Amino acid sequence: MxxxxxxxxxxxxxxxxxxxxxxxxxxxxxxxxxxxxxxxxxxxxxxxxxxxxxxxxxxxxxxxxxxxxxxxxxxxxxxxxxxxxxxxxxxxxxxxxxxxxxxxxxxxxxxxRLSMNDVEPLYRLELSQLAPSTATIRPPQPDDLALLSDWFTAYARDTGLSATDAEARARGRDRAEQALRPDATLRLLLEGDQPVAMAALNARVADMVQVGGVYVPTSARNTGRGRRVTQALLAEAAATGARTAILFANNPAAARAYEGLGFTLIGQYRVAMMATA
CATH class of the missing domain: 3.40.630 (Aminopeptidase)
Incomplete structure (x- = not known):
């Protein structure tokens, strides 16, 4: 069978x-x-x-x-x-x-026992429809490790990817270290020289990319930074041959930001995590 x-x-x-x-x-x-x-x-x-x-x-x-x-x-x-x-x-x-x-x-x-079983809206965008970006982004550097660890820990808590604080901290440190690898796709949005948000591609095949790991610190949310870092990341991907972008949104505010970039709803995607304790 x-x-x-x-x-x-x-x-x-x-x-x-x-x-x-x-x-x-x-x-x-x-x-x-x-x-x-x-x-x-x-x-x-x-x-x-x-x-x-x-x-x-x-x-x-x-x-x-x-x-x-x-x-x-x-x-x-x-x-x-x-x-x-x-x-x-x-x-x-x-x-x-x-x-x-x-x-x-x-x-x-x-x-x-599941710590997470979420159904999230799945979005698609043809990158030819993406408006030009004026934001400044860069790859993370070794000096960003502590900041990235904090951000990824908060991201794990916010999204429910970790059931406990200890899991969130371990996941945050691991993701931060992975983000410093030469092949990593994480980008930091800069205002002046200060990183204020992040986004990454969590998958790329041929001319299609999938966005993941979009994060804005709590104190800076609802300011357009999530939309700006995503737009700049996708503009960079388009410049290297990507034609289509996919993502799923884990909250209504994120969904509105992605729709503002031109993403359209095409389905539903499930993310389930098994509880570890």
């Missing part, structure tokens, strides 16, 4: 996922960047596909750091159960995907 994917299957998997590009960005980005199979990279992943033979109609991935990703449109109950069985013994930290598909797979998994 399903089978684990081998490296030779990668082109067929990508061809299937490209038909559902807007809700497959994590799957496609991990596949493009890390291939099939686990390495020491946190985004390296195992994949299962349905059916076991013939044209692919569904894919579930599980990254090394425990996040399940799925694209299973129209899957039967039996196929859902088979994917759930493949994941059942794994150290699952979270699950993301198109809202209804993710709900079906969550329901088939062994019962687990």
């Amino acid at each position: 399903i089978r684990e994917v081998a490296p030779a299957d990668a082109p067929a998997i990508e061809a299937f996922l490209a038909q559902h590009a807007e809700t497959s960005m994590f799957l496609r980005s991990n596949l493009a960047g890390q291939g099939v199979g686990l390495t020491d990279h946190p985004h390296s992943s195992r994949y299962w596909c349905a059916p076991a033979t013939g044209a692919i109609t569904g894919v579930v991935g599980l990254s090394r750091d425990g996040f399940a990703m799925l694209q299973i449109p129209g899957a039967s109950d039996a196929t859902i159960a088979a994917f759930a069985a493949a994941l059942a013994g794994e150290p699952l930290q979270g699950l993301t995907g198109e809202a209804d598909q993710a709900a079906r797979l969550l329901a088939a998994l062994p019962p687990a």
